[in-house]
Amino acid sequence: MPQTIAEKILRNHSLEEKDEVRPCEFIRARVDLTLLNDVNGPAAFRHFEAMGGAKVSSPDKLALVCDHFAPAPSAAGAQLLSSMRRFAQEKGIENFFDAGKGGIEHTLVPQEGLIGPGDLIAGGDSHTCTAGAFSAFGAGMSWAGMAAIMILDETWFKVPESIRFNVTGKKSGYVTGKDIILQILQKIGVDGALYMSMEFGGPSISTLNIDERQAICNMAVEAGGKTAIIEPDEPTAEWAKQHCKRKYELITADPGAHYAAHYEIDLSRMRPMVAKPPSPGNVVPVEDVAGIHVDQVYMGNCANGTITDLRQIASVLKGRKLAKRTRAVIVPATQKVYLQAISEGLIEHFIEAGAAVSTPTCGACFGGHNGALSDGEVGVATINRNFRGRAGHPGAQVYLCNSYVAAATAVAGEIIDPAKL
Amino acid sequence: MIIQGKVHVLGDSVDTDGMVAGRYLPLSDPKEIAKHIFEDVDPGFVMRVQPGDILVAGKNFGSGSGREHAPLGLIGLGIGCIIAASFSRTFFRMAIDLGLQTVTCPEAAAVAKSGELARVDTTTGVVQIGSRQFQSDPLPEFIRQIVDGGGLSPWVKAELEKRQREARA
Numbered sequence: 001m002p003q004t005i006a007e008k009i010l011r012n013h014s015l016e017e018k019d020e021v022r023p024c025e026f027i028r029a030r031v032d033l034t035l036l037n038d039v040n041g042p043a044a045f046r047h048f049e050a051m052g053g054a055k056v057s058s059p060d061k062l063a064l065v066c067d068h069f070a071p072a073p074s075a076a077g078a079q080l081l082s083s084m085r086r087f088a089q090e091k092g093i094e095n096f097f098d099a100g101k102g103g104i105e106h107t108l109v110p111q112e113g114l115i116g117p118g119d120l121i122a123g124g125d126s127h128t129c130t131a132g133a134f135s136a137f138g139a140g141m142s143w144a145g146m147a148a149i150m151i152l153d154e155t156w157f158k159v160p161e162s163i164r165f166n167v168t169g170k171k172s173g174y175v176t177g178k179d180i181i182l183q184i185l186q187k188i189g190v191d192g193a194l195y196m197s198m199e200f201g202g203p204s205i206s207t208l209n210i211d212e213r214q215a216i217c218n219m220a221v222e223a224g225g226k227t228a229i230i231e232p233d234e235p236t237a238e239w240a241k242q243h244c245k246r247k248y249e250l251i252t253a254d255p256g257a258h259y260a261a262h263y264e265i266d267l268s269r270m271r272p273m274v275a276k277p278p279s280p281g282n283v284v285p286v287e288d289v290a291g292i293h294v295d296q297v298y299m300g301n302c303a304n305g306t307i308t309d310l311r312q313i314a315s316v317l318k319g320r321k322l323a324k325r326t327r328a329v330i331v332p333a334t335q336k337v338y339l340q341a342i343s344e345g346l347i348e349h350f351i352e353a354g355a356a357v358s359t360p361t362c363g364a365c366f367g368g369h370n371g372a373l374s375d376g377e378v379g380v381a382t383i384n385r386n387f388r389g390r391a392g393h394p395g396a397q398v399y400l401c402n403s404y405v406a407a408a409t410a411v412a413g414e415i416i417d418p419a420k421l
Numbered sequence: 422m423i424i425q426g427k428v429h430v431l432g433d434s435v436d437t438d439g440m441v442a443g444r445y446l447p448l449s450d451p452k453e454i455a456k457h458i459f460e461d462v463d464p465g466f467v468m469r470v471q472p473g474d475i476l477v478a479g480k481n482f483g484s485g486s487g488r489e490h491a492p493l494g495l496i497g498l499g500i501g502c503i504i505a506a507s508f509s510r511t512f513f514r515m516a517i518d519l520g521l522q523t524v525t526c527p528e529a530a531a532v533a534k535s536g537e538l539a540r541v542d543t544t545t546g547v548v549q550i551g552s553r554q555f556q557s558d559p560l561p562e563f564i565r566q567i568v569d570g571g572g573l574s575p576w577v578k579a580e581l582e583k584r585q586r587e588a589r590a
Contacts, residue, residue: 026561039446043489046449051577068446076447126487126511140487140511144518144573151577152584156563190434191481195510224481226510279434366443366486387438387485394442394461 002254004162005229006197009137009251013120015154023161023260030154032119032136032246033061037105037362039068040124040143042083047147056091057153063095063105063114064088068362070099073369103334103360106130106218106302111334116248117232117240122149127302127384132217132228133210135236135250137197139227160195160226164259166202169268174418176312177212178304178382178402180265181219182273186283187263194224196260199253201231204267210239211308215402218303219384222280272417275400278388286405286417295377297328297410298391299403301365304382305333307340309403314346316407316418317353323413328355329371335360355410367392380409422569424522424541426475426501428533428550429466433479437512440483441490454490455497472499475541477533477550479505483512492516502541504548506530517564520572524548526557543569 001020003011011021013029021027036044041064056062064084069077081099088096095114102108106127109115117135121128124146131138141155149155165184185192198220200213208216213230220228230236232250240248271285299305299313310332322328330350332338338360341347350357356371363370365383372392373379379391379398386398399415408418439462441454448454459466476495482505483491492515495503503516506527516523524541529548533539540549546559560568567576 026563040487040489043449047574050574052581053577074447080447124487126485142487142511142515142518142573143489145514148518148573148577152580190484191507191509194481194507221487221511224484224509366438366446368443368446385438385485387436389442389461390438390485 002256004197004257004259005199005231005251005253006137006160006162006227009118009120010157010159012118021159023159025159027157027159028154029120029157031122031149033063033109033115033121034146034149035063035105035109035121035123035128036146037068037125038066038070038080038084040146041087042080043143044124044146045083045087047144048150051147051151053147053151056093056150059092060094062093062150063109064093065097065102065105065108066099067104067360068366068368070361071359073363100335100359103337104302104305104362107214107305107333107337110134110243111336113243113245116244116246117236118249118251122146122155126221127218129220129225129227130214130218130302132220133213133230134239135230135232137227137229140221160197161260162197162199163193163261165198165200165263165265167200167204167265167267168202169204169266171207171267171270174272174404175267175270176402176404177208177215179270179273181216182275182283183270185219185223185275185281186273188223190222190279190281191224193220195226198223198225198228199231205230206233206235209308210235211306214306215303219280222384272402272405274405274415275386277386277397277399280385280400286401286415289399289415290417292415293378294326294380294409294414296371296373296379297326297406298364298371298379298381298383299328299406300331300333301362301383302333303384304403305331305337307337309382310337310341310346312403313407314349316404316411316421318349320353320411322354322410326410326413328410329364330355330357331360333360364391366390380406380415382406422543424475424502424543426473426539427471428475428477428535428537428539429470430533430535431476431478434481434484435478436485437483437488437491438485441488441494446488446490448490451493451497454494458494458498467498470498470500473501475501475539476503477530477539478503479530480507482508484509487511487515489515489519492519492521496521504529504539504541517568518573520568522568524557526555529555
């Protein structure tokens with residue numbers, strides 16, 4: 001029977017030799033990489049101890065990334081980072097990235113060649129689905145489950161149903177990958193892909209670079225998705241050749257594979273989109289919210305902290321100043337991205353415009369530190385969530401958008417279509 | 422397993438940021454996390470619930486950030502079971518792996534009122550709200566064993582011992 005990309009990847013990783021797997025079937029599988037950060041890692045280590053774990057069965061298949069409370073903003077955060085360091089040292093984990101030595105996990109692990117097309121990736125973080133930009137199956141799972149994988153080198157998966165997005169048309173102006181996923185959220189809602197694999201193909205996928213694909217796959221979980229996968233093409237093959245340290249496989253869907261639903265995404269008709277508080281599914285075109293005063297603009301995170309985003313931001317901020325009553329925080333996703341931005345002169349434009357630029361961290365994205373909002377403040381952010389309380393005080397409101405809209409808003413002091421700046 | 426308790430009704434798409442705010446992520450003790458459940462969105466919640474109570478929610482319960490603090494805090498409060506029209510998958514998996522009972526039953530979720538008594542049979546999938554009865558799909562037996570046994574921890578321990586016995590034999 002013809003299979004979807006998710007089905008083929010799960011079949012390839014099944015412990016039991018199988019010709020095919022079917023939606024809703026439970027399988028036991030071996031993953032290629034387990035990804036933990038300083039929030040879920042220390043919790044997984046506690047489960048590991050409680051389960052009687054002594055050694056990590058495949059230390060080379062584990063990556064530990066300090067990103068949420070890195071650099072440590074408090075003693076409590078420092079405890080979590082210590083726990084990461086200790087575990088990495090005791091268990092001999094080579095792929096350990098401390099503050100300053102890596103960055104935000106979902107942008108970092110592909111950059112370091114630790115994931116590749118056709119891989120099965122399990123993570124403690126819900127945005128592990130970002131791996132789909134590289135045509136891998138990435139899923140956020142339970143933290144106890146992460147410990148079980150470290151001990152047993154296997155886990156269980158329920159095979160998801162798949163839905164297909166066929167991307168056509170030429171995008172223009174200030175439309176990016178972020179707008180594609182925001183428009184999908186508008187269309188199918190925050191549970192429209194519940195427990196499903198969201199697969200993207202079609203003639204115009206190749207016009208989106210690897211960074212924009214990350215923005216798309218990153219927010220699959222905001223639609224309830226288990227994973228998102230971009231069908232591999234030329235840019236995927238090129239990226240894999242340059243980055244992957246392991247064997248990889250470009251897996252496409254079989255002709256006639258069964259999808260629970262098909263959607264057409266026409267880029268030529270797309271506008272920059274904004275998700276209004278308090279839900280990522282509350283999406284409207286930017287002009288519908290234009291004119292709303294904004295106190296802080298936050299640009300960065302695992303969805304939109306790539307060099308492509310920083311270039312987009314710089315194209316707007318270059319030679320301009322932030323509005324008097326508006327501040328901005330810009331966070332490159334990894335140290336390599338940061339360095340690249342410095343060498344291209346982007347950081348200079350940010351600082352001259354009046355923006356705070358910080359070392360890679362998840363800090364303000366989850367309201368933890370490095371740019372949390374106060375009661376009554378309005379934020380615009382290129383992040384993936386705007387639930388009540390997410391970005392700091394529960395009385396703050398956050399609008400989600402792409403990097404062009406965010407940068408233009410910082411200059412105008414109010415939400416604005418970048419074309420009108 | 423049979424679970425009985427008093428119902429507390431919640432809405433659709435209850436998210437984990439609302440359940441346990443990001444600032445409490447450094448906490449790990451279920452009893453400590455429990456004190457902060459719904460702190461920003463419904464500050465009186467922890468005072469209203471009693472151990473053994475049952476939460477009845479709409480669709481997509483536990484959406485958003487995959488944080489174990491959410492199910493752990495509910496376990497800390499002593500919540501007996503969550504009945505929902507649907508669950509976010511990360512929350513669902515975390516609940517299973519931590520031994521927190523979940524039942525997907527949109528029909529029951531649509532009619533339940535706070536204060537009613539609910540009874541859930543996790544083996545047959547029968548859900549009773551007051552005097553009304555609904556049929557849900559029970560979890561597969563393999564998954565029920567994990568939940569009923571108190572989560573993945575005891576299950577992995579047993580699996581590990583089995584493998585060690587086999588290796589010796």
